[in-house]
Amino acid sequence: MKPSVVTIEPNGHFCSDCAVRDFAVCSSLDQAELREFEHLGRRVHFGTGETVFSEEDITTSFYNLLEGVMRLYKLLPDGRRQIVGFALPGDFLGMNLSGRHNFSADAIGPVTVCQFAKAPFGRFIEDRPHLLRRINELAIRELSQARDHMVLLGRRSADEKVATFLLGWRERLFALKGLPDTVPLPMSRQDIADYLGLTIETVSRTFTKLERHGTIEIIHGGISLLDPARVEALAAA
Amino acid sequence: MKPSVVTIEPNGHFCSDCAVRDFAVCSSLDQAELREFEHLGRRVHFGTGETVFSEEDITTSFYNLLEGVMRLYKLLPDGRRQIVGFALPGDFLGMNLSGRHNFSADAIGPVTVCQFAKAPFGRFIEDRPHLLRRINELAIRELSQARDHMVLLGRRSADEKVATFLLGWRERLFALKGLPDTVPLPMSRQDIADYLGLTIETVSRTFTKLERHGTIEIIHGGISLLDPARVEALAAA
DNA sequence: AAAGCCAATTGACTCAAATCAAATTTGGCG
DNA sequence: CGCCAAATTTGATTTGAGTCAATTGGCTTT
Known part of the structure; x- marks a missing residue:
């Protein structure tokens, strides 16, 4: 909620021993790719209640959640809030078509994310269809969950x-x-x-x-x- | 609803003069690809109220809606129904991870779809990342709509x-x-x-x-x- | 044109969940 | 430990939408 200090690790982390290595987006990458990928993302920490990104913000980064839980939500003009999901380690956040985030994301408790600048990440995907395919899988899974949630909310x-x-x-x-x-x-x-x-x-x-x-x-x-x-x-x- | 006669056109249709050519999945294909693509899909008609596929059915095909409107819905065991969306021409249906449809789809009024057998379509995508990217775009768009709809349903x-x-x-x-x-x-x-x-x-x-x-x-x-x-x-x- | 049928509308009443309002519990911190 | 602030629980009451029950309207059939 409050803007506050965010810790950025000075580096020295390796994808190869990342906790979400096997089920996050990066599960589609081989050893060689992983070493290149390593340079794209950096670990960032957020404290309890901090906002990682807000709806309507220009999308500058994508995020791979490593540790902690996040709430993903949308607000109506009058303040009513709908949480559209809770993110857990391995979830990939920030994809959109408009160039702006279409929901907000807060840390619930301490959170660690792997943050990727949009442009380099986009370039990295470019010639790696298997990564694109993995991202697509994640989107399709999310979509299925979203539909289940619609049933819950409506009926x-x-x-x-x-x-x-x-x-x-x-x-x-x-x-x-x-x-x-x-x-x-x-x-x-x-x-x-x-x-x-x-x-x-x-x-x-x-x-x-x-x-x-x-x-x-x-x-x-x-x-x-x-x-x-x-x-x-x-x-x- | 009732199982009934479905008309399958004997062929003779061309992607190049398809009504949804410019905004459906196929918008990502060039002239040459389109000619190959043409052989993968076939036009199929459904009458008012007919079911194109049902939730839990094994996914054997994907569908590109060409004409008409469809309702996409999920049912609870006791019959309560939640419509998760209405499909219009250009919408691409049938993607899932489980190999089974995760919602049902009926024609509302007469409908024409371009039907693709799953396996050949999958093979066609394989070495065409731009098509995969297009499919991903459509999924991301759907996801955004789904989230908007959650706000509507919940709040x-x-x-x-x-x-x-x-x-x-x-x-x-x-x-x-x-x-x-x-x-x-x-x-x-x-x-x-x-x-x-x-x-x-x-x-x-x-x-x-x-x-x-x-x-x-x-x-x-x-x-x-x-x-x-x-x-x-x-x-x- | 009468009968039948289904979808949509309208009305009366009910009820599940919201709202309003305390009372408690919990958590942080000097 | 003790105090304040926030979160949660509990209670009393209201209300928006659901349920139940006719009625109306549009089409089709005969």
């Missing part, structure tokens, strides 16, 4: 929205770091509400209701799925 | 939804065939409702309300924007 009840969110979030974390028995929720209730098209009060009430029924347990910074089958039933309905 | 009132829909639809038709003074609405009220995350009754009431205020006029098969500025104000809010 699901509050209970279903919350249940679906918990399962989907757990699933993404699972893919990233294996099955945790508790699901960390680094984002605020307001973020969850703005993601699900609800108010903060409704999200809170739904959580408490699920807890009273013994379906989940609300713990510090997250929840624990006591009865995943019950949650799945709610989400499926 | 806008019924009035705003309807106003935004009318303007957006008019805009798309405008880009296609120039400014019409009446906006044709080939889709049913139910389709509009399922697109906007509303009920048919709410859509109908909102239309009548707009008409009573002299903002629009409801005509057979469409509406006329009597006071576009008023509609824009409603949509902006």
